[in-house]
Amino acid sequence: MGYRFPMNQIASSLPPSRGPADHNVRDQIVEAAGEHFSHYGYEKTTVSDLAKAIGFSKAYIYKFFDSKQAIGEAICAKTLSAIVVAVEEAVAGAATPTEKFRRMFKTLVSTGVSLFFNDRKLYDIAAHSAGEGWPSARAYCERIRQILTEIVREGRESGEFERKTPLDETVHAIDLVMQPYVNPLLLQYNLDLVEEAPTQLSNLVLRSLAP
């Protein structure tokens, strides 16, 4: 039996869903939710709306999801996954760890901001998710940290970055620096810094990584 989520999707540690994992109807729900949430927002779409959209009763939806929030989580995970994918692609296209880090940071911010402006409703879900510490948001931050760790590790191995400080500590500190731009909840308060921050902070971080 396959895992509950498709490959590059962010998997919640404790999936708050029920019913069969891969089921046509489940996908239909997620799809309908994606459109409705994106159009009318999380609050303004009722579970009945989703039921109507896929031609089933509201009660049937609860065979697949524990709660409306669980549906929100699924959408949120999908949204955040898109950012992760963008970051992964940007990183893959860079040659050196230094460049990887720069691109990672920049892509992270720019996709986040673009989500904010082009898909505000979905962004709001993500922000809310981060604020409440939902698994989807946690998993997202965790994934970003992993990518970061990989970059730093690679940089250390190639001798491009210093090797004195403990890896975990370094990564954690850099993570703290990026946090205000990674976390959707915080990003919205830093929109005015979004132009300068990635470059300036990348410079600072990279200086701190110099061997």
Added chain:
Amino acid sequence: MGYRFPMNQIASSLPPSRGPADHNVRDQIVEAAGEHFSHYGYEKTTVSDLAKAIGFSKAYIYKFFDSKQAIGEAICAKTLSAIVVAVEEAVAGAATPTEKFRRMFKTLVSTGVSLFFNDRKLYDIAAHSAGEGWPSARAYCERIRQILTEIVREGRESGEFERKTPLDETVHAIDLVMQPYVNPLLLQYNLDLVEEAPTQLSNLVLRSLAP
């Protein structure tokens, strides 16, 4: 004629007040506001409450302040000044620029957090102020940046910090790093990081400043 605010107070660039600058009644208003806001919060205290507390009519208060918000600003400025003073003292007690920076960051966070837990009502005003970009909050951030600039400048002169990158840029980047812990609006979202962040981030910043 003296300036509108006592020496180590944060002065708004465009003082949104009216009436004589140093007037007994003005001080009484500020004092009463300090107590009421701190006790019952900004929203729950009415201007009439303040008037009653000092034994004058509500209308008279508006001879000294443009609006309730202006009174809020005064209180906010006072509150934030206290943080600045704490930071200045901590910095003054340190020998090297490195140590000054460490203490600055640490004091900033710890006084901010202590404000959050011990004077929540006042903290909320400060957070609101920062969110709305009131002059008092701007001035506070500006003052923090000045102190930071001074430390970096001193460190550069003494050869403790690198001198290659432009001073402004360096300071700005460090400022960005500290922002989530300086800005009361942001600090409240980072309370769980408050233990580790100052040390970890200080380490990172200082590594980036190494000559």
Added chain:
DNA sequence: GCGGTGACTAAAAGCGACAATAGTCACCAG
């Protein structure tokens, strides 16, 4: 003029009745 106010208004907060919604459950069809 200076120190001070009550009476007014426009806008917003508070409130209670009512409607919409999340979530459950017993039950039905094949």
Added chain:
DNA sequence: CTGGTGACTATTGTCGCTTTTAGTCACCGC
């Protein structure tokens, strides 16, 4: 046993109304 639902409830949101509240102004006593 799988696939599916209508009818129910407890909670939450919303709407219109009343009360408060920020802010003004003309005016008073000295």
